[in-house]
Amino acid sequence: MSSNVPVRLSVNGRVHELDVEPRLLLVHLLRDRLGLTGSHVGCDTTSCGACTVHVDGEAVKSCTVLAVQADGTKVTTIEGLAQGDQLHPLQEAFWEDHGLQCGYCTPGMIMAAADLLARNPDPTEEEIRHGLEGNLCRCTGYHNIVRAVSDAAKHPHAGRIPHPGPTPEGAAIGLELAREGLGA
Amino acid sequence: MTAVDSRAQGGFVGRPMKRKEDPRLITGRATYVDDIQPVGTLWMAFVRSPEAHARVTSIDTSAALAREDVVAVFTGDDLEGIAAPLPCAWVPPGVEVNAPEHWPLAKGHVAHVGDPVALVIGVDRYSVVDAAEDVVVEYEPLPVVVDPEEALKDEVLVHPGLGSNKVHEWSLGGGDLDAGFAAADVVIERRIVNHRVAGGAIEPRAVLAEERAGHITIWSSTQVPHFLRLFLSILLGLSEERIRVIAPEVGGGFGSKLQIYGEEILCAWAAQRVGRPVKWVETRSEAMMVTHHGRDQIATVRVGAKRDGTVTAFHAKILADFGAYLMLLTPAVPALGAFVMSGCYRFPAVQTDIVGVLTNKFSTDAIRGAGRPEATHMIEVAMDQLAHELGLDPLDVRRRNFIAADDFPHETALGIVYDSGNYQASLAKLLEHLDVAAFRAEQERLRGEGIHRGLGFSTYTEICGLAPSRVVGPGGFGLQTGLWESALVRVHLTGAVTVYTGTSPHGQGHETGFAQIVADRLGCDPEQVEVVHGDTAAGPQGLGTYGSRSLAVGGEAVAKATAKVVEKGKALVAHKLEASPDDIEVRDGRWIVRGSPEQGMTLAEVAGSAYIPEDIPEGMEPGLEETAFYDPNNFVFPFGAHAAIVDVDAETGKVKVVRYLAVDDCGPAINPLLIDGQVHGGIVHSIGQALYEQVIYDEIGQLVTGTFVDYALPTAAEIPSIETDRTETPSPVNSLGVKGIGEAGTIAASAAVANAVIDALRPLGVDYMDMPFTPMRVWNAIQEGQQ
Numbered sequence: 001m002s003s004n005v006p007v008r009l010s011v012n013g014r015v016h017e018l019d020v021e022p023r024l025l026l027v028h029l030l031r032d033r034l035g036l037t038g039s040h041v042g043c044d045t046t047s048c049g050a051c052t053v054h055v056d057g058e059a060v061k062s063c064t065v066l067a068v069q070a071d072g073t074k075v076t077t078i079e080g081l082a083q084g085d086q087l088h089p090l091q092e093a094f095w096e097d098h099g100l101q102c103g104y105c106t107p108g109m110i111m112a113a114a115d116l117l118a119r120n121p122d123p124t125e126e127e128i129r130h131g132l133e134g135n136l137c138r139c140t141g142y143h144n145i146v147r148a149v150s151d152a153a154k155h156p157h158a159g160r161i162p163h164p165g166p167t168p169e170g171a172a173i174g175l176e177l178a179r180e181g182l183g184a
Numbered sequence: 185m186t187a188v189d190s191r192a193q194g195g196f197v198g199r200p201m202k203r204k205e206d207p208r209l210i211t212g213r214a215t216y217v218d219d220i221q222p223v224g225t226l227w228m229a230f231v232r233s234p235e236a237h238a239r240v241t242s243i244d245t246s247a248a249l250a251r252e253d254v255v256a257v258f259t260g261d262d263l264e265g266i267a268a269p270l271p272c273a274w275v276p277p278g279v280e281v282n283a284p285e286h287w288p289l290a291k292g293h294v295a296h297v298g299d300p301v302a303l304v305i306g307v308d309r310y311s312v313v314d315a316a317e318d319v320v321v322e323y324e325p326l327p328v329v330v331d332p333e334e335a336l337k338d339e340v341l342v343h344p345g346l347g348s349n350k351v352h353e354w355s356l357g358g359g360d361l362d363a364g365f366a367a368a369d370v371v372i373e374r375r376i377v378n379h380r381v382a383g384g385a386i387e388p389r390a391v392l393a394e395e396r397a398g399h400i401t402i403w404s405s406t407q408v409p410h411f412l413r414l415f416l417s418i419l420l421g422l423s424e425e426r427i428r429v430i431a432p433e434v435g436g437g438f439g440s441k442l443q444i445y446g447e448e449i450l451c452a453w454a455a456q457r458v459g460r461p462v463k464w465v466e467t468r469s470e471a472m473m474v475t476h477h478g479r480d481q482i483a484t485v486r487v488g489a490k491r492d493g494t495v496t497a498f499h500a501k502i503l504a505d506f507g508a509y510l511m512l513l514t515p516a517v518p519a520l521g522a523f524v525m526s527g528c529y530r531f532p533a534v535q536t537d538i539v540g541v542l543t544n545k546f547s548t549d550a551i552r553g554a555g556r557p558e559a560t561h562m563i564e565v566a567m568d569q570l571a572h573e574l575g576l577d578p579l580d581v582r583r584r585n586f587i588a589a590d591d592f593p594h595e596t597a598l599g600i601v602y603d604s605g606n607y608q609a610s611l612a613k614l615l616e617h618l619d620v621a622a623f624r625a626e627q628e629r630l631r632g633e634g635i636h637r638g639l640g641f642s643t644y645t646e647i648c649g650l651a652p653s654r655v656v657g658p659g660g661f662g663l664q665t666g667l668w669e670s671a672l673v674r675v676h677l678t679g680a681v682t683v684y685t686g687t688s689p690h691g692q693g694h695e696t697g698f699a700q701i702v703a704d705r706l707g708c709d710p711e712q713v714e715v716v717h718g719d720t721a722a723g724p725q726g727l728g729t730y731g732s733r734s735l736a737v738g739g740e741a742v743a744k745a746t747a748k749v750v751e752k753g754k755a756l757v758a759h760k761l762e763a764s765p766d767d768i769e770v771r772d773g774r775w776i777v778r779g780s781p782e783q784g785m786t787l788a789e790v791a792g793s794a795y796i797p798e799d800i801p802e803g804m805e806p807g808l809e810e811t812a813f814y815d816p817n818n819f820v821f822p823f824g825a826h827a828a829i830v831d832v833d834a835e836t837g838k839v840k841v842v843r844y845l846a847v848d849d850c851g852p853a854i855n856p857l858l859i860d861g862q863v864h865g866g867i868v869h870s871i872g873q874a875l876y877e878q879v880i881y882d883e884i885g886q887l888v889t890g891t892f893v894d895y896a897l898p899t900a901a902e903i904p905s906i907e908t909d910r911t912e913t914p915s916p917v918n919s920l921g922v923k924g925i926g927e928a929g930t931i932a933a934s935a936a937v938a939n940a941v942i943d944a945l946r947p948l949g950v951d952y953m954d955m956p957f958t959p960m961r962v963w964n965a966i967q968e969g970q971q
């Protein structure tokens with residue numbers, strides 16, 4: 001058995017230093033080691049997107065990234081999205097539009113949608129549907145998810161994911177968002 | 185639209201309220217089974233058969249046991265503690281059922297790929313999987329049969345000891361079938377295959393069990409925590425009160441978690457053995473293999489009709505592929521479809537004959553709709569085929585056969601009594617949103633451009649709200665249970681309310697819908713009403729969530745328990761305000777004396793008086809909580825009219841749904857937001873089956889569709905927005921007037937899509953084809969059609 005390797009990464013603004021098995025997946029580091037169980041596992045073929053988080057500002061499927069590959073990165077999970085009691089516009093919109101039922105796909109869906117809106121702040125329905133192609137939902141038929149993403153897009157900063165805490169740029173974004181007010 | 189008095193009081197019922205469950209779900213704070221990790225938890229992994237059929241000649245566990253990270257390995261020989269095989273709850277009276285024993289670990293014989301032969305307990309999520317690979321099993325392969333029609337020949341036996349693969353024969357009919365066919369001007373016959381599908385809940389199954397001092401707690405991703413407790417008690421020989429089953433957040437079910445799985449029993453059993461908590465989390469590859477499948481029926485449908493389209497007889501012969509073992513409801517599934525083989529029509533004679541057969545595949549059981557999607561598909565596809573045969577408009581043929589709107593309650597030829605309906609109205613409303621003449625003109629025009637567009641309808645009714653115990657119970661249909669539901673409504677001292685329901689939601693939104701019902705009646709805000717579910721230690725005996733029963737049966741139980749609280753509260757208020765209980769009403773959040781609204785109490789004041797009893801009526805018990813058990817006297821029958829418009833690319837065979845419209849009727853809405861959500865999801869589930877999804881085994885019983893790469897759930901990119909509308913015809917069965925809506929979309933949609941695809945393909949020479957309409961199959965059909 002190979003010996004553990006050290007990993008240092010910032011998750012939702014907190015820096016963690018851990019020793020991990022080289023084969024440990026990022027999703028299991030988040031869930032089992034850090035207790036961040038909002039990222040879910042729904043498949044073993046990178047198909048469902050339930051595990052989607054942001055690594056250095058880009059959506060990735062955390063079941064397909066080794067923890068060691070995330071060494072030195074800034075990770076944002078669903079738990080890092082709201083600022084205190086203030087929900088992110090996407091969270092607000094998913095709630096308002098009934099964009100979830102069992103909720104299992106939801107964290108990944110929201111993180112994927114945030115990435116989509118960061119790249120395309122004003123997407124058409126078609127673009128939303130294609131942008132979420134990597135995330136499966138069995139409950140909603142996608143109808144209200146698409147509606148939620150399109151409603152959230154009306155908010156000026158819906159694509160922005162705060163990474164508050166020790167990184168200066170994260171703190172700045174967090175503060176800015178808080179000042180703007182996030183209500184969708 | 186019908187006025188409903190339950191809306192009158194607080195006005196929460198009927199509103200599209202945002203869900204109370206969502207804040208935890210959208211912030212990643214919800215607790216699914218795999219999010220729970222008691223100290224010292226060990227991991228369980230299975231060694232599963234790679235053979236579809238074999239004798240197990242040896243199992244060598246020594247290498248696995250030698251590992252430092254392994255705590256225990258068990259095989260089928262170690263199961264003494266398990267008193268009985270896994271259950272099948274349908275024992276139809278007077279019917280011979282040829283059922284194999286189904287042990288949670290194979291005892292020397294495996295009958296499908298994935299049949300578990302050993303389990304390994306280890307200290308860590310990853311290494312326990314390595315350890316399972318260190319278990320060396322030798323198999324002596326046996327002949328395999330995967331095709332149900334082949335299996336029926338008994339040339340290869342799935343369980344050699346049983347002597348035959350045929351499980352049972354079961355029929356349900358009414359009216360004179362022979363006379364009906366004799367009176368027909370035309371008789372059409374179609375072979376309709378409804379292929380095997382997977383449930384596809386995005387959360388795979390997960391189980392965690394912990395034993396402490398003879399008491400055992402099991403967290404399971406299940407739709408039926410109380411049934412699981414019962415069967416754990418029976419199978420482990422443990423007294424029921426020492427078992428607590430918790431279904432925490434459950435990530436979708438669709439029937440696939442309406443089951444008593446071997447892994448659930450083994451997890452509890454292993455926790456007893458090793459004295460530490462044991463957890464098992466299914467991988468998706470395992471889920472595709474050993475979480476039960478659905479459908480898999482071959483039907484021969486014969487319809488007799490007059491020239492004007494009046495149906496005189498409808499006969500469905502179904503061969504149902506049960507897979508290798510009968511699980512909780514396996515043989516009952518096709519039978520459930522037989523109950524509504526009349527659809528929404530006045531068929532004078534109807535019959536369904538079912539033969540069940542075993543094959544070397546995994547078991548089929550209830551998947552969203554369970555038997556009713558298959559029945560509706562047969563009926564609605566057959567109605568279109570009949571119309572075409574007669575040269576009539578498919579909608580005219582439907583209208584000609586619809587049960588009249590003033591003919592409810594309506595007893596069908598099968599003796600089933602439809603509670604309420606207005607099929608003409610839902611179809612008329614659908615056509616308000618869809619101009620068929622304009623569509624036909626456009627279809628013609630597009631054909632000129634090489635685009636093959638088709639329009640298909642499905643007008644359905646279904647049977648749900650499971651179920652009146654006297655009809656479905658041991659002496660009736662043969663389910664070994666009652667199917668009532670329970671609720672407990674507890675008003676706390678402060679006026680806060682906790683509701684315990686025996687239903688077990690996994691996405692449906694009971695916490696919101698039930699809170700709306702209670703809040704209106706008690707004169708409080710739904711925010712103050714917490715709905716607790718999925719914990720056998722928390723409330724009375726319950727029966728879980730399936731068969732679109734939660735609102736029509738569970739919600740009615742909640743309404744009934746609340747009514748008891750209201751009755752007691754009124755007596756209390758009347759006593760306090762020196763009025764008659766009959767004059768007390770709950771209005772705008774206050775309990776007032778009718779006619780003098782200045783005199784009144786809030787719920788908190790009523791509760792305060794009930795719990796601090798200085799002055800309550802003579803003989804009244806303190807406290808303010810009530811329990812109700814509700815056993816419905818009939819099923820409920822939601823209905824509606826759906827339409828699909830599809831484009832078929834004749835070059836590639838690719839089908840795309842371009843528009844989908846649905847008008848559904850589930851009685852007066854408690855929360856329209858939740859209804860729409862169920863309808864959207866149900867429809868897309870069924871579009872998935874029609875166009876993309878199929879569980880495929882090859883001829884030696886290997887599972888070809890073992891992952892989400894090979895088994896294609898629809899993504900957002902393939903699906904259009906769904907256009908929905910509703911009519912509201914109350915059910916007389918329950919006081920809420922409601923019917924279930926969780927399965928209706930799935931029941932209706934595949935036929936609409938099929939009829940649309942066939943409509944598009946007719947000019948290309950294709951008059952009929954079966955689902956799934958994958959590019960390859962459609963392309964092949966077009967090539968054949970052109971010859």
Ligand code: FES
Pocket residue numbers: 040041042043044045046047048049050051052061062063064
């Ligand atoms: S769990 Fe990561 S894509 Fe499915």
Ligand code: FES
Pocket residue numbers: 099100101102103104105106136137138139140386435436691
């Ligand atoms: S809400 Fe259940 S899978 Fe999306």
